[in-house]
Amino acid sequence: MTGVNRQIRLARRPVGEVRPEDWTHTEEPVPVPGEGEFLGRTRYVSLDPAMRGWLDDRPSYLPPVGLGEVMRAGSVVEVLASDHPEFRVGDLVVGAFGVQEYAVSDGKGAFRIDPALAAPSTYLGALGMPGMTAYFGLLEVGALKEGETVVVSGAAGAVGTMVGQIARLKGCRVVGIAGGPEKCAVLTGELGFDAAIDYRTEDVRKALRAHAPDGIDVYFDNVGGPVLDAALTRLAMHARVVLCGAISQYNTEGAVQGPSNYLALLVRRARMEGFVVFDYARRYPEAAAELAGWIGDGRIKVKEHLVEGTVADFPATLGMLFRGENTGKLVLRLT
Numbered sequence: 001m002t003g004v005n006r007q008i009r010l011a012r013r014p015v016g017e018v019r020p021e022d023w024t025h026t027e028e029p030v031p032v033p034g035e036g037e038f039l040g041r042t043r044y045v046s047l048d049p050a051m052r053g054w055l056d057d058r059p060s061y062l063p064p065v066g067l068g069e070v071m072r073a074g075s076v077v078e079v080l081a082s083d084h085p086e087f088r089v090g091d092l093v094v095g096a097f098g099v100q101e102y103a104v105s106d107g108k109g110a111f112r113i114d115p116a117l118a119a120p121s122t123y124l125g126a127l128g129m130p131g132m133t134a135y136f137g138l139l140e141v142g143a144l145k146e147g148e149t150v151v152v153s154g155a156a157g158a159v160g161t162m163v164g165q166i167a168r169l170k171g172c173r174v175v176g177i178a179g180g181p182e183k184c185a186v187l188t189g190e191l192g193f194d195a196a197i198d199y200r201t202e203d204v205r206k207a208l209r210a211h212a213p214d215g216i217d218v219y220f221d222n223v224g225g226p227v228l229d230a231a232l233t234r235l236a237m238h239a240r241v242v243l244c245g246a247i248s249q250y251n252t253e254g255a256v257q258g259p260s261n262y263l264a265l266l267v268r269r270a271r272m273e274g275f276v277v278f279d280y281a282r283r284y285p286e287a288a289a290e291l292a293g294w295i296g297d298g299r300i301k302v303k304e305h306l307v308e309g310t311v312a313d314f315p316a317t318l319g320m321l322f323r324g325e326n327t328g329k330l331v332l333r334l335t
Ligand code: NDP
Pocket: 047, 048, 049, 050, 129, 130, 133, 154, 155, 156, 157, 158, 159, 160, 177, 178, 179, 180, 183, 222, 223, 225, 243, 244, 245, 246, 247, 248, 249, 275, 276, 277, 278, 320, 321, 322, 323, 324, 325, 326, 327, 328, 329, 330
């Protein structure tokens, strides 16, 4: 196949917020698949807060994206040519194909998706990494029990919307913390949360006292910073704090702000445990089957925020996550 493959590469390591100059836009000939490989054309690109961490040259759970490399991203591609026994022309495949219009793959870490079961973008959200994060974070790390009180921050995002809905269908009381009245209205109106707190305008500590009068059994933290500190003051005995992410700290130039109220863990005999979803990779099929069932019977609503554009729109779209401009899973649909 002839043509141009437009790509987004990391030009320099960002300091603080990611800027347009941190990227280069490159063009290459469309690659040719070799023996046992397939060529895919990118249809949907996933935007994830973790991407900010991948740009820093620091030890983490994945190596940093190298300078000059195509930006790492999960995406859905359509197979255009294949010499791979498992992937045929026309298949839609999810994998880590990067921010580029075309990619060649040997199929490792790639999975064919069933567009009859769910929209392709949903395999990047509710049935993809964020859905797995919510499922294993809440049920395994959070060890959720029926009747408990669950509080989730970043509640109107990809992971948060799933956490709250899974907790509801497990018979828990769910309080979401999110930015702005519109997002709070989605949580309580559309997604069945029992209460929502707007951390931008409300006193979170006071609001938690009102909405979680018996204390928080599971606090699922996506944001860190002052919201985490406020939640720690309301823990119930033997509470579990699930350390999923800390987006409020990802663009910090100096030291990360840790929780000053951590002695609440001692007083409440609570635990705080971090996790990385990839550790559960072998169990994704189990979670995906259960989540697909809940989505299929309407007990879980899929919230997605699709932006239409080209790979050149990737940098600006990534910034939306840090300004809170998405509700649900943020995906760039290539037009
Ligand atoms: P979201 O869809 O939740 O998008 C990010 C949201 O974060 C924004 O919409 C915004 O919502 C909120 N936010 C941005 N800046 C701030 C801030 N300064 N303070 C408080 N909230 C802020 O993203 P995901 O659902 O994909 O990810 C949620 C979290 O889960 C992230 O921390 C991510 O790193 C983590 N994660 C961890 C994984 C793991 O394996 N541990 C795997 C996947 C995700 P609002 O308008 O409400 O502020």
